[in-house]
Amino acid sequence: MEALIAYLEGIDPILAALLATLFTWALTAAGAGLVFFFKTMNRAVLDGMLGFTGGVMVAASFWSLLAPGIEMSPGEGFVKVIPAAVGFLLGALFIFGLDKVLPHLHINFKESEKEGIETPWRRTTLLTLAITLHNIPEGLAVGVLFGGVAAGFEGATVGGAVALALGIGLQNFPEGFAVAMPLRRFGLSRRKSFMYGQSSALVEPIAGVLGAWAVLTFQPILPYALSFAAGAMIFVVVEEVIPETQLDRYTDIATLGFIGGFIIMMILDVGLG
Template identity: 80%
Template sequence: MFDQIVTYLEGIDPILAALYASLFTWILTATGASLVFLFKGMNRALLDGMLGFTGGVMVAASFWSLLAPGIEMSPGEGFVKVMPAAIGFGLGAFFIFGLDKVLPHLHINFRQEEAEGIKTPWHRTTLLVLAITLHNIPEGLAVGVLFGGVAAGLPEASIAGAVVLAMGIGIQNFPEGLAVSMPMRRQGASKFKSFWYGQLSAIVEPIAAVIGAVAVTFFTPILPYALAFAAGAMIFVVIEEVIPETQRDKYTDIATMGFIGGFIVMMSLDVALG
């Protein structure tokens, strides 16, 4: 099945392939959000474990799918070779840092008064969706820049590697959709409204993926920077948002083991298939 998907995507335009792959990650977000039609609540231990899993996948993907290939394709030796990755990584973190300070949002498991960004009277639901949307921007970029590298004809970028990254991000998007829809349902929102906002949080991924793919296609030399940029953005999200969200109750050990599990899954996928 994996080989068939790779073969199909190799036969179409890489930018279109990036769109298809990121639509897959959005579909898994929507699938997770759709569980709100079956359940009204969710065990907090399970939620924290799933969020930990999300963090583990993102950290593993940042290295094996983004930083390592970015360093490998950079010219030169020593500090010269690692410089594009170092610069891109820092810029990616600062990009999300800037959005975090400006975009009004509320992390999962946080109280309304702990909302971040510009102060606004927006409802808790909107702030939750914006928080998950912030998570998804670097994920979409990551998928897009890998497919853009394929379009640019760089040997270090492969369809298989891009598909593996999309698979990993899709897997961890499942609990993200659930993490938005379930709190909304508990607060009294209708099942459809809860689902709608849960899936809406990932709609930014296809947009970011296409932007990343197009940018790299037209400006091939930026690929090492772009890969590291996506990695820096993802790591910032994990440390500043995902991990704190899992450490606010008594299930911190479950969240930590979830993180380890997510890291192992993404590392195994990338090494075995990518």
């Protein structure tokens, strides 16, 4: 791990962000690849996976994004927290806007409950877009952290960025499976189910590169950018991830999955950051 951190410290931060987010995409693809080996997925397992995803995202929002963002903000007292508050609100509003415009359908919801503008797109496409919406703030968060390290901001470390990428990658693995298996159940071939599942995370490298570039180009925005990513992730968790785990009788499993995801992300961030 120390060798990896040293390597990422020595290369271009945009390239580092790209490599880190390609890793998170690869784990999504690996999870989606399980569709070639399993015919069905237990609903309890699915809810536990989604709970784990939520726990990782909430922990990452604080330990990897909000806390460093506040630490590197200028001023004292209420003045110091203003960038975090503004960025957090803007991030939530950004995903709120996408949620209202982008056609999508959550994993455990009926087709009549699809969201966004009306479209004739098939259910498979809408399911993939729902997970794509989850992945935008995740890629952005990784890229912003690598950009902050290169810009020399106190509180931004390569170890912290690596911890965030590892945490997001860990929750992307079951997420890829959680996308591919319902698609298989809807009648798609294993190959198509895999392709749709892995494609839901292709947005992460794009968002990661854009995040790193934005911070390097406009360095004063870093505290706002970190909090922006945190606000976007918390919106996704509260509006989408948690409700999806509460539609069946496995709510306790989902809650324990959330706790486990939170603990793992906290340990990774504190241990590596």
